[in-house]
Amino acid sequence: MTDAAIPITQSAVEQFTERYLTFLGSTIKREGDRWEVTVPGEAETEIPSGQLVLFCGDAAADLGENERQLHPESSFFQEIIDEASERQPTGKITISSKNTQIEIPQWLQENNINVNDATFTPYYDRSAIAIHYRISIETVSEYQTELLRVTAIDIRSMERLPNLEETFLESTLPTEPQIESQPVDVEKSTADELIAQTREQIVERVQPKIDEIHQEASRSADAEIEEYRQMQQQRIEELEEKKTRLSDRIQDLSESIQQSSDEGDRVEALQKRKELNSEYEDVDSELEELHHRREQGFPRKQREIRERHALEVIVSPLTITQIEYERGELVLELEEGTVTRSLTLGYGDGVGITDELDCEFCHQTLGEHNSLRTIQEGLQCSQCYSN
Numbered sequence: 001m002t003d004a005a006i007p008i009t010q011s012a013v014e015q016f017t018e019r020y021l022t023f024l025g026s027t028i029k030r031e032g033d034r035w036e037v038t039v040p041g042e043a044e045t046e047i048p049s050g051q052l053v054l055f056c057g058d059a060a061a062d063l064g065e066n067e068r069q070l071h072p073e074s075s076f077f078q079e080i081i082d083e084a085s086e087r088q089p090t091g092k093i094t095i096s097s098k099n100t101q102i103e104i105p106q107w108l109q110e111n112n113i114n115v116n117d118a119t120f121t122p123y124y125d126r127s128a129i130a131i132h133y134r135i136s137i138e139t140v141s142e143y144q145t146e147l148l149r150v151t152a153i154d155i156r157s158m159e160r161l162p163n164l165e166e167t168f169l170e171s172t173l174p175t176e177p178q179i180e181s182q183p184v185d186v187e188k189s190t191a192d193e194l195i196a197q198t199r200e201q202i203v204e205r206v207q208p209k210i211d212e213i214h215q216e217a218s219r220s221a222d223a224e225i226e227e228y229r230q231m232q233q234q235r236i237e238e239l240e241e242k243k244t245r246l247s248d249r250i251q252d253l254s255e256s257i258q259q260s261s262d263e264g265d266r267v268e269a270l271q272k273r274k275e276l277n278s279e280y281e282d283v284d285s286e287l288e289e290l291h292h293r294r295e296q297g298f299p300r301k302q303r304e305i306r307e308r309h310a311l312e313v314i315v316s317p318l319t320i321t322q323i324e325y326e327r328g329e330l331v332l333e334l335e336e337g338t339v340t341r342s343l344t345l346g347y348g349d350g351v352g353i354t355d356e357l358d359c360e361f362c363h364q365t366l367g368e369h370n371s372l373r374t375i376q377e378g379l380q381c382s383q384c385y386s387n
């Protein structure tokens with residue numbers, strides 16, 4: 001099974017892009033991770049015609065005018081996906097054993113175990129729906145991330161079919177012969193229900209990314225709040241100094257008023273002291289308010305900053321594709337040294353093995369992280385074999 005969080009792999013992105021660009025009549029010269037693309041002037045596309053350079057690896061941060069990055073999250077790939085979606089917003093793909101190879105997972109053929117023969121017998125047709133989702137993660141402030149995910153789900157059993165997601169992505173182009181120009185014959189209510197169900201599942205799958213962005217946003221908010229707090233602290237110190245200075249001057253004035261014999265000087269000093277007293281009161285009340293807000297932790301400012309860094313996650317289905325596939329049984333002939341064993345498993349075209357296979361000794365499930373270790377005395381997994 002592929003990494004659930006990254007169903008759209010770099011290689012699938014490159015394959016998709018290559019086919020789409022070729023479909024537009026472009027020529028591509030590949031030199032490692034660098035693609036030189038020439039898009040013809042008459043092509044019906046938003047991609048500018050002429051020369052274009054694509055970087056598939058970790059490209060330099062500074063890209064020239066005709067240079068683009070190409071990876072699952074790059075804006076260029078999303079433009080291409082959008083454009084391809086508009087050409088074929090819904091459709092129907094039929095995957096059959098005639099045009100697909102039997103996929104035997106790696107974990108069955110490790111550790112000196114060979115698969116000598118694999119025979120698939122399709123028994124019945126099944127329907128799945130693949131939904132292309134765009135997940136936008138936004139904050140009111142500067143940054144924004146967009147993710148693109150595909151989910152494929154069997155209409156009857158509602159099980160998620162991760163392998164089919166990849167198979168689907170490899171065949172989403174309108175140029176592909178498998179795509180029939182038939183309308184989807186799944187009821188709209190069923191499609192709506194599937195969208196409602198998978199929307200949550202898709203958010204769960206990108207949750208680690210959402211959490212990561214959320215933490216980043218929280219850190220930015222914390223830093224901003226801290227900066228504000230320090231600014232207010234500085235203001236408090238300034239005001240306290242000013243208050244002391246004013247108090248000293250008022251004290252001096254009071255003394256000179258008492259000692260003064262000149263009526264004119266006295267009146268002038270009284271007037272000045274009145275002004276300073278009023279200034280002192282202003283400073284004092286501002287200080288008091290600041291002290292109070294500091295004790296409370298500046299709630300209004302905090303709220304304002306947190307709101308600015310709050311995340312908004314928007315999940316929108318881009319395309320819906322019905323996938324017809326066959327399900328049946330796969331018979332595998334395993335061989336290890338002189339021992340051979342036959343294994344019958346549920347299988348679907350483009351879907352892979354649909355049954356769970358358990359170790360006959362410890363009953364743990366075999367899979368990517370627990371491969372088949374030996375078939376000598378029965379099927380035994382790596383985990384209990386090493387113990």
Ligand SMILES: [Zn+2]
Nearest residue numbers: 359362381384
């Ligand atoms: Zn075991």
